[in-house]
Amino acid sequence: MDKLLYGVAYYREYLPEERLDEDISLMKAAGINVVRIAESTWSTFERHDGEFDFSSVLTVLDRMHASQIAVIIGTPTYAIPGWLAKKHPSVMATTPQGVNKYGHRQKMDITSPIYLRYAERIIRELLRATAQHPAVMGFQIDNETKYYDTCGAHVQRDFVRHLQQRFAGDLDRLNAEFGLDYWSNRIDAWEDFPPLESTINASLGAAFQQYQRQLVEQFLAWQAELVSEYRRPEQFITHNFDFEWRTWSYGLRGEVDHFAASAALDITGVDIYHPSQHQLTGAEIAFAGDIARTTKDNNYLVLETQAQAFKNWTPYPGQLRLQAFSHIASGAAMIGYWHWHSLHNAYETYWKGLLSHDLQPNPIYHEAQQIGQALAQLSPQLAGLKKQNQVALLVSNACLTAIDWHPYQGHQFGRHKEHQYNDLFRSYYDALYRLNIEVDILTVDDPRISRYQLLIAPLMYAVSDDVLQRLNRFVADGGHVLYSFKSGFANQHLKVRHERQPGVIREAIGASYQLFVEPHDVTLQSDVLDLPPQATQVEHWMELLETENPNAEIWARYQHPYWGKYAAIVHNRFGRGSATYIGCCISEGALESVLCTLRQRLGLADDAEGHRFPVVVKRATNRAGNTVLFYLNFSSQPQQVTLSCARGRELLRQRHWQRGETLTLADWDVAIVELEDAQ
Amino acid sequence: MDKLLYGVAYYREYLPEERLDEDISLMKAAGINVVRIAESTWSTFERHDGEFDFSSVLTVLDRMHASQIAVIIGTPTYAIPGWLAKKHPSVMATTPQGVNKYGHRQKMDITSPIYLRYAERIIRELLRATAQHPAVMGFQIDNETKYYDTCGAHVQRDFVRHLQQRFAGDLDRLNAEFGLDYWSNRIDAWEDFPPLESTINASLGAAFQQYQRQLVEQFLAWQAELVSEYRRPEQFITHNFDFEWRTWSYGLRGEVDHFAASAALDITGVDIYHPSQHQLTGAEIAFAGDIARTTKDNNYLVLETQAQAFKNWTPYPGQLRLQAFSHIASGAAMIGYWHWHSLHNAYETYWKGLLSHDLQPNPIYHEAQQIGQALAQLSPQLAGLKKQNQVALLVSNACLTAIDWHPYQGHQFGRHKEHQYNDLFRSYYDALYRLNIEVDILTVDDPRISRYQLLIAPLMYAVSDDVLQRLNRFVADGGHVLYSFKSGFANQHLKVRHERQPGVIREAIGASYQLFVEPHDVTLQSDVLDLPPQATQVEHWMELLETENPNAEIWARYQHPYWGKYAAIVHNRFGRGSATYIGCCISEGALESVLCTLRQRLGLADDAEGHRFPVVVKRATNRAGNTVLFYLNFSSQPQQVTLSCARGRELLRQRHWQRGETLTLADWDVAIVELEDAQ
């Protein structure tokens, strides 16, 4: 795409009155150049089984095309018509809570053959009607797909077959690897599999969830293949992934592997919702972008993000613009608001759009106009930005699931619904973010790790020997890895290693432990780290580390009457590289100290020249090969920023910036500098 | 009724020993002149299907009659016998949680034809046996009737028929009005209706609840008609309504419309339970009375209120008496304790009666004796009190339901169980109560609004254009309305208006808004209101108001770095009247400031002559046409009260009160003055 896309989701079907022309003219005035349509309204297109009417869609396509607004067509399969559920009750998913009732979206069974048959038909009909339309620039398949807890009899049957293949029919190996002798849970006949939804065996439960995640990949690949039959070569296929939802986008999902599922797509799309007003930090924009961008090593589409949304998200003046450039600076090729107009009925009445319920321009819309103008003007400099980061953060859906079963906070039994994995992920991510250390986010088994100087690996709990050995080799070959506690503890089947912990990586970190305890009134003490006094608290989990290698340096110890002799954080030279291990749950402040020390030791460049949050600095390279620096002020206070080592052109203010010159960012303001000489 | 009724619920069936004569003699000694019986013990009357035995009831009637104690007979239909549930499982209601199990009361389906057949039979048998007995003064039909979440297949079928009629078969209009295109929820065949209990469409869900509320009205009307066949002309039909239950009576009910359901009755009965001891304020006594009295523009029966009840409700000395006169002062014609004796078994063992479990006189009983004596003595002055209030508070069950779907606090999705509507209702009511502004409580569409000078209209969220236009006309014609935030937002189908907000009433208030936000660290700033410094906090919800009319006066603005330019409270002269709009959720202290300013601006009389809570002043007119003033001290401290502008006779102390004289009320004390000259 050679220009930045600025878009909205548009639901003509929901509008209380005919106003397509008025909407298009307001969109044009705001610089909107793309709309996403059709993904939510199957029942409108097929009011009765087999009777199709896409006339409304076609009208939208015609009018948008006439106004040079491109259209992304969504396949409408994530919300099924009521008549389908009535006619074929089996399309509703069976979950651990029973059979879903119709009403909410995403309650059907994505593995139901009947659902798939009807879904295929509506997709084919919709594409037949629209794909060749010149307005259509691409397709979104389904929406925020997960497996929706489907665990009915046929899913369990197929899972058992899957396991049978995975273990080559060897039940003894499965029993041994999963530890099923425990509490009389052995399985000695494939037909004797117990219900998976009530298993207390973490290995079995995690294997089932891994299988369920694959169902999502299969479903999306199936839709992509269908769409491929109709699309023109220049039309893309995307999907709108979402992240863990804690009333905003938060971290990884247990129910979908963003990396594996992206394989079927041409370009990755995501939705990114984040706290706003006094709580806006931009961290969610950054981390979601860092995942999306890495999935396909490419720019990505922000298919949904908030315009006004809720009462607590209506942005302060300036915030909508700040958000927009934060997305661009992370590599977004499109910013799409969910949604154009606020809804007058139903579930999301208070998830407001760019227009309020009165469908008239308002202060937020006016700010969008400014953004639209700027994006149009700066597309030559800002479209197709590339990023080259020295640091990668490693993630793993399998580890997320494993930590759900074996959390590090609080009660230690059974499967937890809240992903503590994401809590730790976020504390590591946020520390990086506040220090302006930009990262790519990769899965732990990604071969691309060799590109990086430093890997950050929190909670690498359930990882195979192979993958950990590869990380050891990465270190031996001159790389650097920072691990958190609980890393290396179990293998890919969640079987705890029975060597001294942390197992395979012990060699690289030059330390080990036998005991771990819950900290009570424990703080860190360090001669190496520059720990802020209020940041020394240890919480939730601590391993009693002992160094084993003369190269191992203790970066912090515990302050405690009984555990004071143990190490908390160790750093070890191993081969040509080094590994650092944080054996406990520490504050973001302490994490920042560790990261600063690491950056210094490893001689990593500080691309942000000392700027720290609330000034966020992002760096990219544009198509002209020039470095572009974004200075983003995430605060209500003005901030000074200085370009110490280079000079350039500030693109929003259209003026030159001298080396060493200081510029004042107003509250929630942004500056964009295209450097004029190489650094 | 020419004398005040002082009563108890009496359950001879529950007593551990025969003591009818002893009970009657203790009742007589306490001035008890009415008992309510029979509403809870169907299984005692009909131990086997079709075998009836009312001998115990008849004995009670005979003995009570012999002692001049009147009896209210309750139809025993709210708690069914176990054998009925066993024989006909379909009498148990199907709810969103499944089919109810037998055990608790009020778990049957009030629309089950089998239940209705059995209910009719026991009612007819009971009335045949008792109605002509001279002791019987009236009948209570059923008890605290609601629809008990009934949503089985036949209820849903009948609801669909109801909708079909309401929309004259026009599904397109229904889809449009309810916004069913959203998330593929369209309904294009009447037989395709989805399950109502799992709908995510607020309009559909609210319409269903409105229909369910009507089931209660139908059920009570059906019972009233049955009873009418047997009763003598002088015998009344009543029902015992309850209010929202938050471990005490709190506000409106979602499951019954007190106003509509009262139509079938001769006199409205209610139960009123309230905090006690250091938490006794009398506010629940007042608001429940204000509803009950207005339902039929008449006195009402307090069929149930607490004597001792729970450990936290055992009254301090004096409180039982204070409570009694608070009821009378609000227009109660009867005070009935639930119940005579504490229960020795089962669910409500700790809901104690006037007698403790030892069935002997105790300090509470002794206080009841004083009350009984006073009521008997003062009946000539205090029976049949009438009230004429200048102010009415408007309520709406439909708005309560709508706010359940679209709450103003916290999480904004789905249907909430706690009625936030009642939270706001209570904050407005309590501010009025503390200022001694007495009100009637009406539904928003009540034609009687024209009687009043000022209408208080909190959360009028889902109201039709017609009704709102009538309120505009009320203002234009010289009336005054005070609205809260979120008023006027949606129509009667919960469809948000797509004009500028607050829609129809915008004209009357001279202001409008497009944006609303969640307040964070926001306070009110006002040049008009006398705001106590600790009362300026804005919480949960704020609309960014802009005035549009030169007559519109800004009574308060927001203090906030970004929202400071918007108005929080506006007051507008419109036609011959005025409208005031509070665009945010404010403290009771700030509400009091608004009300005081309004009272002053509108020139409303302060009937309480400056007395404020904890001195509560209530005013009524007795049968002799004299004004009666009640001075109620809701505190543990003595309070001084002064009659500035009149003189009269204090009825409890039996002494004259000079104009300007000051009287000291002891802790939890009461004075009652019958004025001797007109004010």
Add this chain to the structure above:
Amino acid sequence: MDKLLYGVAYYREYLPEERLDEDISLMKAAGINVVRIAESTWSTFERHDGEFDFSSVLTVLDRMHASQIAVIIGTPTYAIPGWLAKKHPSVMATTPQGVNKYGHRQKMDITSPIYLRYAERIIRELLRATAQHPAVMGFQIDNETKYYDTCGAHVQRDFVRHLQQRFAGDLDRLNAEFGLDYWSNRIDAWEDFPPLESTINASLGAAFQQYQRQLVEQFLAWQAELVSEYRRPEQFITHNFDFEWRTWSYGLRGEVDHFAASAALDITGVDIYHPSQHQLTGAEIAFAGDIARTTKDNNYLVLETQAQAFKNWTPYPGQLRLQAFSHIASGAAMIGYWHWHSLHNAYETYWKGLLSHDLQPNPIYHEAQQIGQALAQLSPQLAGLKKQNQVALLVSNACLTAIDWHPYQGHQFGRHKEHQYNDLFRSYYDALYRLNIEVDILTVDDPRISRYQLLIAPLMYAVSDDVLQRLNRFVADGGHVLYSFKSGFANQHLKVRHERQPGVIREAIGASYQLFVEPHDVTLQSDVLDLPPQATQVEHWMELLETENPNAEIWARYQHPYWGKYAAIVHNRFGRGSATYIGCCISEGALESVLCTLRQRLGLADDAEGHRFPVVVKRATNRAGNTVLFYLNFSSQPQQVTLSCARGRELLRQRHWQRGETLTLADWDVAIVELEDAQ
């Protein structure tokens, strides 16, 4: 048993590699002389229906025997194989939540005839294979047996038969005693019984739970009988009882009567889990031991207690040893760790054993070595310790159930899941424990009460007239009883007494009350007790006591504007003894004052010579007839202890201790003195 047993649970089946010999050699090095095996692994022994393989067990027996480690064989019936649940779904219990799903242990129905048939077969097969093996010292039948909420149709049918017998077919008496007329709940035909799981009648619900508890007794008696057919005379039968689980062992269980169920055993076994690290007090070790020891007036087996267990339980240095001698001092004949090695899979991966997951010696193991050595060495002095306490604490499962229905804290309706009974039990127990007043724990109807000088009787809420009269006689005959509030209130059917409260015991305590209230800002005022100022708060419940007898002494009054005239604590001489009644919920500090005053008044010896928690003193008599004193320091600070009135030999330090000599206990240290002259 002539030597102290030091054991571990051992699961060869769970181990990730063959290491039996290595394990045994590590056990030997740690002084382990007994292992418990086989109770959890039915599916390993019977991989297919009817195919048995005990070879692994037999190998363990052979090798253990070769190393002189004895073995306790557990019947593996508490966790069933998956194939059994698949083949016979009816073996899974039906509970109020529906039919259990397979996965977790203890989800089967212990009354299912099919389950019982399969359970019998595996027991017989296992015992046939192992019972005669010389390594086997005894048998544990099942594990932590409860009734697992079983309430299916057949259980309810049998319960109705049971009631029919209990009431000799007299439904009228049952209706009267249970108060079933209430809310139309009468039962007038045995075949009309309502579902028990949804009853709101506390009497009926409690009777059902009492019946369910008996199912446990029947089940264990049935297993004991089966095992008896195979065992040699010297082999014991035990069971592993657990206590209420609040993430540690807390109090009585609602689901099993430890006293009644112990009848089938030769020796009682228990598991005792307790807070550790800075929260270790030893109170759980003491109270669980006091119950276990009293069940059969004998030493008992601690079949399970923690070694490392969870992150929050890994002991500080010294704590494992302190815990071990605390058990011994309470009369334990065995300390068994759950478990030998940490698990590498499944539910309890983080419930660590003596060995960590690396299966190598670690600091905890090394401390166990010290303990093992000391126990072996001191067995002559410490095996078979007997205790003779002057004080007994009375308990009642029926009262626990009754308080679940009628709690004294918070909301007062329906059945509560948390046992408030245990909260009060623990506050009384802990006050005793902190004062070093050692107790036996008996059921309230135990004939052994006559052995004691003082009975402590908290919450004796639902007790028959007979039993209370026996307590009155105990007092009249010179004994002393201390009651809490709510005692004597209801009879064994939970029918509240309709005499003045507290009914039968009113006579003994010389006081009564009619009213009870919830305290708000109420404190105790006393001229008798030495109340610490911060310990005077009254909470949750207070009865307004009035003395009725000149002998009755008011030990404390309420401080409150209205309730100040009532007594809070009364003490009454009655016959040759005395009764004390605490009419409210008071702090542990106030309870200590009451107990100190009582000890002084009754002239009870202070066996601890003034030592108080954190120094815990326990006294016993050994086989040589010598008194043994244990001084246990439950703190991180050193403590001084003095032997004022005797001299002896300190067994751990192997040195003489002079009368009056002071010894310093290090943090978490212990001293054991065998006295050399009688006291």
